[in-house]
Every structure is written in C-alpha cells, then in structure tokens.
Amino acid sequence: MRTLPAKFIEHTGGRRVDADMEHWASRLEALADQFEVPGASLAFWRGGEVHACATGVLNTATGAPVHTDSLFQIGSITKVWTATQIMLLAEQGRTTLDTRVVDVLPRFTVKDAQATASITLRHLLTHTAGIDGDLFLDTGRGDDCLARYVEACAGLEQTFPVGDSHSYCNSGFVIAGRVIEQLTGQVWDRALREQICEPLGLTHTFTLPEDVLRFGAAMGHGDDGGPAPAWGLPRSVGPAGLICSTAADVVAFGRAHLTPGALLADPQAMGEPQVDLPNPYAGGQQWGIGWSLDEWDGHVVLSHTGDTIGQHAALWVLPETRTVVAVLINGGHSVAFQHHLVSELMKELHQISVPGPLAPPAHPVDVDVDLFTGVYERAGSQIHVTTHDGQLRLRTEPTGILVGLAQPRTLELTPVDATTFVGRGEEESMWDAVVFENRADGPSYLHYSGRATPKTG
Template sequence: MDVTRIRARLSELLAEYRIPSAAVGILRDGEITDFAVGIRNVSTREPATTDTIYQCGSMTKTWTALAFMQLVDEGKAALDEPVRKYLPDFRVADPGVSAEVTPRHLLNHTNGIEEDYGDPGEGDDVYERMLENIAGAPQVHPLGHTHGYSAALGYAIVARIMEVIDGRGWDDIMKDRLFGPLGLTGTSSRPEHVDQDRAATGHLIRSLDEGPFVSPLAYLPRSFGPGGNVNSTARDVLAMAHVFLDGGKASNGRRIVSAEAVREMTHSRVPVPDPYMFGPEWALGLIVCDWHGETVYAHDGSTIGQNARLRILPDSGIAITLLTNGGPRESFSKKVLNEILADLGAVTIPDLPKPDPALNLDLSAYEGAYERPGARYEVEADGGKLRLTLAVDPMQARILDRPERITYELLPVSETHFLMPSNDPLEDTQTVAIYGFDNGAAQYLHTNCRVNPRAGG
C-alpha cells in the first residue's frame, strides 16, 4: 500500500471536513500498517500519533458481544435462554417480553424495549440500577418484530448478565477476558483509566468557517459503558478484529473464542429495515454489509466529538479501522476507506441508490408523526412530495447553533425506502425506511439504525 499517498489524501480530507485528526490501521494477512495525521486537541496543537487513544463509541458493542460469547463457549450463558434465567427479577412493562426476551434479542437489537432507564448514576452498580429503572419501560415494537438500535440499554442488560455470571463488574470482565489476553496496551473502558498524555480530545463543528471546537462533554455517561465506552488505538482495535479473521484466535496465538462463536456472531442475522446507510443485516455485535456481492462485517461508533469505524473483509483477509476526534461524516469515512480499499485492490463501498422518479406512491400512507424518547419525525405531503421535519434535541441545537426544527425532502427509492438529502454543508445525504403498513398507514420510520413507531399507533 502506498502509505505516503494515503497519508497525503487523508490530510486533504481532514482539512476539507475540518476534522482535527485521524488514526488509520490496516490489517492484511496478519500484518498491521498504521499511521496518524493531524492534532489531538485544537487548543494544545499536540500531534496525533499511532499511540493516540480515541473513543470507540458504539464499536464497544463488538467488544462486549465477543466477551459474552466467551461465557457461551464456557457453557455459562446461552443466547436463547430467557434473560430471567440469569436475572430472575428482570421486568419491563410487557409481561411477555419480561419472560421471553433473550440475550440474542439484546445483541441483535430486536428486543424493542424503550430506553427509559432514567439516571442510574456513575457507581459500580450502574447496570443493576438501569435494570431496576426499566421495570415500567414500554415496548417501542413487539419482541423480535423489527430491528431497532439500542444505544445503551440492550448491551447494559447483557453486561449485567455477565456480571452476575462472572461475579465481577463489566469493566473488570473486559480487562481480564479481552484486553489482557489480546495483549492490548492502549485499551480501557473507564475514562479514569485512559492515559491522558495519549488521549485524543473530542471536537464538534458549527460551521466550516469557524472550524472545530472542543466538545463540552468529555466522555459519555457510565450507563453507555458496554455499548459505547471503550477507548482504544487503531492497532488495538485491529487486534480485536484479528479474532474474526482467524477463527477466534488472537494474533499472539491465544484463543479468545471458539470458531463456532465467531460463526454465530457473524451468521446469526436479522434484516435491517433501512439497508442502505450501514448494511442490510445485523448480526451479534456486528453489522453485515454487502459490497458488490462480498460480505463485510462492520461496526461504527460515535461519542460527543469522536468517531470510530471498523470494516472486516474475511474473504480478502483485511480489516481496516478509522478513528477520528471530529465529525461524524459518512462521506469523509467513505472517501478515506475507499482510498485504502482501492489501493489494496479490494472491493469498495457501494454508493447510495438513486431515486426512482417513476414511483407512484400514496403519500397519505406515510404521513404522520413517528417518535421515541428524544426523537420526533413528522412526515407530511406537500405539493406531491413527501417532507420530513426533524425535531432537534434542544441542547444539541444550542451547542451547534442549529434550529430546533429542520425539514428535508424525501426522495423515494422504493415503496419503503427514501433518500433524505440536505442543503447543509455539514450534513450528508441520509436514508430512511418507512414501513410496516397497517390499515393503509405506515407504522415505523427507521433511520440511522433507530426505529421510531408511529405516534399514537
């Protein structure tokens, strides 16, 4: 690979998107190439290096799922046993879900439990408290009915199962079962365990002219731990990815999970209603992508100012990670990854589909409000076109100097899928699925992996 050319192109893209730094790691045939470009912090101007530690965000879910599969290998846990086998007091509003939800539902985001866990605090009992707080949590959708991404709750329940089985806290489990055996030196799950002399600082952006500013929130709350709080380096992330390329073995030869566990994680899949932005299926702690006929496994992650990407290409023996302390922008990561993939002679990321102007849709079937806690989407027909209005979180609107309501036009790709282009230079085109027609009206809106049921439906 022409590292010099890729570094130069990465520098150009960082400047174009006003992202302070990026670290890139490429694992191919067991060999790692890594490099970093930019600065860790716009205030201190300290350079990013290959030892810089970034926040992985939701890529953490892949780490947590991998550790859970160790317990499955050991016969201490099972994917399809009820959660209540391990947590007898587990309860949500729906009695059937309380009795029937399994770890598999949690790992593939089909449990449908509303993320209504309040403030569980920052103590060592955080995941136990989260479970206590969801005793009255309703269903966003019936158990197993559709995919709907759970940012924190689903994997927090998995973590609590792990704690009860293993007898230690989730953070210690991750350290002793994964970080240590993998030989990682820059990976941890608690902010206080991060070497601040190596840590990247998160950045947000209000405008390209102003450029990035330091994020007001240094780390996500501890409730996000199993779903979003791993910190790591590009090389350490690839050490984890190596397990999927080598049938469960680490690069040091140590077996982390069985080959059967890797097959289960990659082949136990559910369909994703919006298949275009990330991938058409979701496995256990992994997104399943289809790149021109080649199956690729992935997971992304975002915190408040840092972003992570992981792509694993088993057929090509390649894994690539991209860690940044600014963004996120899908177009940025796609350009960087495609530069690397093309240089390696590998398959590249497909483009989004084109709108189909010949479609003749009954626009009234899509109209209505769709919402979940913290998000509301209003779809209405206007002049023969569909428009979507997003109610932006007020705090996010203030920090980023954005209006609290933003309207987009929806361009149909099919009867259930739409493109949502933006006039904002800081936003990329997104994709939306509106589906589940009941009595002529759609029941769900799915975007950015999250499912939003029709309000009052």
C-alpha cells in the same frame, strides 16, 4: 489549513517500514482537510502486518497532535466487544444465546410483562428485543451503575413485540453488560479487560476516564468545529459505547474474529445472519451477533460504527481477504470522510468497489407523501414528518439527556420507491435512506438511523 503533518508508522514486529504508508498518510491528511475533520487515526491489517497513520489535532482548543497511539472514543463498536464477551461465556457453558434474561437477572423487568418473560440474550445482541433502545440514563460512577440502570428499564416501552423486527438498541447492550457482571462476578469494565484486552495484549484500550487520561485522548467537536460541550457519556452506558482505544488496538480486536482460538473457538458464529434489516440501505443488509452484515463486490463484510459526543469510529472486517480496517475521528463530516477513505483503501488493496449510499432515482417517482406525515417518537428522539410543496421533510429533535449533546437534523426527502426515501442535510454530500412501514394490523414505523420509530401522532 492543517499545519501539523500526518504521522505514519507500520507495526511490523518492532521494525519500522515506510512502504506505501506515506501515500496513505497523505490521503488521510487530504481527506481530513476536505471533510473538516480535526483529527483522524487509521489502521489496517494487510499481508500479516498492522499499518497505521494519523493526522491533525486531538483538540482544536489546545492543538495537541494526533499520534497513532492516541485514544479515541469508539462508541458503539463497543457493542461487538460486549457481544464477544457473551459469546465467550456461552462457549464456556455458562450461558446460551437463548437463555432468557430473567433467568440470569431475576429482577429484570420492562413495562410489558410478556416481553420481560421472553427476552433472551440473542434478542439483546441482535437488536430484536423491541424495547425502547435509547435510554441514556446517568446512574452514577459507582460499580453498581449497571445494576441501577437495569432497574430503571422497568419503565421501557415496547416499540414492537419481541423478535418481530429490528431496531438498534443501546439499552439492550447495557442489560447484556449487566448479565456479564452477574455471570463473572466482576464489574463489566474488569470483565472486559480479563476476557478480551489482556488475552489480546491491548495496552491502549480503556473504559474509564481516569485510565484514558494517562494517554493522549481525543476531544469531540461540534458542527462549528469547536470542542464539544462534554467529553463522554455516563459510565452506566459503558457496554453500549464507552470504550476508548487506538485504531491499531481496534484492528487487533477485529483480527481476533478471523482466527479461531484467538478469543473464540468459533468466531464465525457471530457473523451468521440472524435478522434481515427493514432498512437495508444504511450500512448493512442483515444483523449477526453484534455485527452488521453487508456485501461489497461479492465479499462478505462484518462492520460496526460508533458515534459519541463529536467523535466517530468505524470497523470493517472482510473474512475472505482477511482484511481489517479501523478509522477513528473527532469531528467534521464523518460519514462522507469514512466512505471516501475506505473506498480508496479497498480499491487499492483488493480492487473491491465499496457501494455508495442509496441516491435519488434518475426519474421522479410518484408517491402519496401524505401517507407518511405525522410524529414518530422513541426514547431520546422525536421525529416530525411534514409536507412542504408536495415534498416530505423529516426533522429529528433530541429529547431527554441528549438535548444539548445531539443536534437536531432536517432532511428534505426524495422518493426512491413507494416506501423508501433519501435525504441529506444542508452542506452534506452523503444521502441517508428512510423507509416507512405502514402495518395494516398495527402501528406505522419510520426506519431511520437503524431505529424503528413508531408513529405516535
């Protein structure tokens, strides 16, 4: 049971207003208990005001309480910030989305020479470059860490030809961060502060641990409920996922994408669809510039989630209702927690029904499951698909630097149609969608967790 009460406050230009935040503080606390979340922070923008509440502890080993100004790792939501930095530079005429990476970084190279010559900034920001995307490489704490990371990309394979499909790509955003450094003459962390944090007045948003340590900072937690084995990822993957922030600061960033001139002259450009997703059942149907794009009850939703070591974050922006929601947590059943929370919030605020995840069909579907068995592999992960009693089983095994940080996962898969399956792990309530793609003229792919993983055996 939780012993610390939820804290709540609405930020209203210096006034403290209770309104209905007692209700949301209570719901945040109850859902955290239900889904075994050690600590959580929620903020949302409604009616011209930011409302925020928090519950639980930053670290189960210390019992330090979560406050609304506590910092959590927002993980891959960082990518929207990096994409915004590139868009700012494009609006200033210093680059374009269709500028080739080699035109900014002449020494940039990946294993495929044709890919090296044709990858553009648009490919990086839309996850369509096709390069193996989960190179979590520690290149040190120095200001040259991104330059050294980009040098290491010379060995990256293509999972598909440039622009041919979509596969979530951390490596591409580190490369984009290095482009920002080259164009601004500053390290990415400093450029981020000058381009975004300072103009928006974000006083609790940082990238380096020595800055984060000045505030109450959340520790991630593992499946056993105890503190994670490490606090954060290497500095070299900063532009892909190293921002630490408060829920209110993340909401302020999201709001800037609703208001022309707050940062970008035309923030709507980032929400223009760029590519259809091969697995449209996992939080988005299309991808824009940095944003995942979806629809709830006819309302366009721009979103991004983020996972680091035992921490999870989500940001949703609904342009039509001008609603922005951010939730940050440090463990537990994160996907189910965030879905229940945002579903309740959207129903209460706008009578919008948030669609649930794809689930097994009412009637069994007959599929030749043997077509999909084998080994699928990319940087950071090896996936084994086998059959057991006529049913597909998927098991992911982390590789490389992720061994010991990411956890293996097993899903028993149920067919929804000829190529789409759903599964969930033990003691999980939310279904994950898996889409298989067998190409007659090329490799077969497994589309899961946003990645296109080619079949290798």
